[in-house]
Amino acid sequence: MKGKPGRRDFIMRVSTVPGILAGYRRGVAAHQRQEASAMIDEIFAAGDALDTLLYSLARYENVSPSLTFRAGSREEARAWQRKLRGRVVELLGGFPMERQPLRAKILRTEQMDGYRRERILFWSRPGLQVFGYLLLPADFRTPGPAMICLPGHGRGVDDIVGIDTEGNQRRRYGGYQNDFALQCVTQGIAAFAIEQLGFGHRRDEASRKGSAERSSCQPAAGAALMLGETMAGWRTWDVIRALDYLETRPEIDPKRIGCMGISGGGTVTLYAAAVEQRIKVAFLSGSFCSFKASIYSLSHCIDNYVPGILKAAEAYDIAGLIAPRHLFAENGTEDPIFPVAGTRLAFERTRKIYRVFGKEENLGLETFSGKHEFSGKQGFAFLKANL
Numbered sequence: 001m002k003g004k005p006g007r008r009d010f011i012m013r014v015s016t017v018p019g020i021l022a023g024y025r026r027g028v029a030a031h032q033r034q035e036a037s038a039m040i041d042e043i044f045a046a047g048d049a050l051d052t053l054l055y056s057l058a059r060y061e062n063v064s065p066s067l068t069f070r071a072g073s074r075e076e077a078r079a080w081q082r083k084l085r086g087r088v089v090e091l092l093g094g095f096p097m098e099r100q101p102l103r104a105k106i107l108r109t110e111q112m113d114g115y116r117r118e119r120i121l122f123w124s125r126p127g128l129q130v131f132g133y134l135l136l137p138a139d140f141r142t143p144g145p146a147m148i149c150l151p152g153h154g155r156g157v158d159d160i161v162g163i164d165t166e167g168n169q170r171r172r173y174g175g176y177q178n179d180f181a182l183q184c185v186t187q188g189i190a191a192f193a194i195e196q197l198g199f200g201h202r203r204d205e206a207s208r209k210g211s212a213e214r215s216s217c218q219p220a221a222g223a224a225l226m227l228g229e230t231m232a233g234w235r236t237w238d239v240i241r242a243l244d245y246l247e248t249r250p251e252i253d254p255k256r257i258g259c260m261g262i263s264g265g266g267t268v269t270l271y272a273a274a275v276e277q278r279i280k281v282a283f284l285s286g287s288f289c290s291f292k293a294s295i296y297s298l299s300h301c302i303d304n305y306v307p308g309i310l311k312a313a314e315a316y317d318i319a320g321l322i323a324p325r326h327l328f329a330e331n332g333t334e335d336p337i338f339p340v341a342g343t344r345l346a347f348e349r350t351r352k353i354y355r356v357f358g359k360e361e362n363l364g365l366e367t368f369s370g371k372h373e374f375s376g377k378q379g380f381a382f383l384k385a386n387l
Contacts, residue, residue: 056297060292065310065311065314065317067083068313069349071353071356073356081320081323085321088271088318089275091307091312092233092236093230094233095240102122102123103122103123104123105120105122107119115135115137115138116138117136117161119132120134122245124237124238125241130202131157131194131195132195133161133191133192134191134193134249135184135193136185136190137185137189140188142252143252143253143256144251144252145190145252145383145387146189146191146192146246146253147184147190147192147260148192148239148242148243148260148272149192149194150260150262150269151195152176152261152263152264153217156201156202157193157196158201159177160177160182160262161191161193176371176372176373177374178373180262181193183380187383189383192246194238194239196265197234198217198303217231217303218301221302221305225302231303232305236268236275239268239269239272240272243257255280258281259273259279259281259282259283260282260285261283261285262285262286262287263285264304266284266285266286269284269287270287270288273321273322273327274321274322277325279325281387282322284329284330286338287338288331288343289315289331289342290316290345291314292342293338293339293341293346294338296310314346315346316346320354324358326363326364327362327363328364328379328382329343329347329365330375331343331368332370332372332373335371347363362386
């Protein structure tokens with residue numbers, strides 16, 4: 001008599017989570033979902049109903065995102081984008097009805113080696129200011145290109161502009177983020193590195209008493225969820241306002257503004273580029289991956305989560321909202337929290353969307369030998385060619 005299916009058997013049948021499987025497979029077909037559902041009942045009856053990972057994986061297999069990409073023509077694709085873009089904004093929690101005055105201030109200007117650094121403060125929405133550094137190359141030809149740069153978890157924006165824990169300028173690139181905003185300057189691109197809400201300069205008082213790496217994402221993101229909004233939405237709006245600010249600067253060409261980020265900064269870059277069409281180029285480092293392979297099935301900070309997003313779309317559908325604009329993604333082959341197999345799958349699904357637009361050449365992907373870290377080896381060449 002055939003025995004009851006066990007946990008391993010179930011995972012092998014319905015899961016595509018790298019790290020559990022030896023390889024990465026596409027999600028099961030529709031006819032297999034019925035079989036998977038039957039297996040769920042058997043496994044739970046066998047005593048595995050306490051396993052939350054099994055339960056969530058099983059739920060994923062039965063999800064059919066209502067706005068996943070199915071268009072066959074550019075006209076259909078554009079109509080799909082309009083519909084999904086509106087839904088994504090809703091799921092992010094919506095944006096303020098009106099833009100309040102930026103009331104931007106340059107707090108300090110410093111002449112650095114090969115560039116000028118300005119410390120800037122502007123208002124994003126009532127009661128909320130954004131801190132950032134604008135880095136302008138010394139030989140910058142104006143008006144020129146600029147990238148809005150978003151840090152991932154860690155020390156915040158200081159860690160992408162070369163400022164160490166003592167407030168001094170580092171002599172070499174450091175940390176997993178490798179001072180990528182500062183690297184933009186060496187490529188002749190202005191960088192507007194803004195502090196993400198809950199990081200570094202924008203933490204609550206309790207977090208400031210801890211280490212430099214301690215964030216206040218959890219309480220802020222939790223509060224956002226209770227308000228029916230999201231941290232991802234709040235941060236995305238900050239990016240939109242940062243773009244508004246750059247458009248006021250005579251040194252910057254408003255038609256040559258992009259956005260880039262690593263890890264959580266890459267996630268916000270994805271959402272920002274998806275909903276804000278003024279962003280010409282998006283560069284996602286250590287973050288572009290199917291939801292299933294990463295955010296959905298691995299432990300991440302609560303600031304990454306958007307309630308209900310999977311009922312509408314997967315990560316590659318959201319990336320498809322950037323089409324036909326330029327999009328580049330990079331990922332380390334040993335990244336433990338954004339598995340490269342999930343990155344490759346998401347990229348190929350995004351490629352299908354760009355193919356309908358006839359713009360596959362506007363996509364770029366680098367998978368490099370490394371962990372959860374910024375590379376830029378191919379990414380900066382992509383930016384220089386397309387920004």
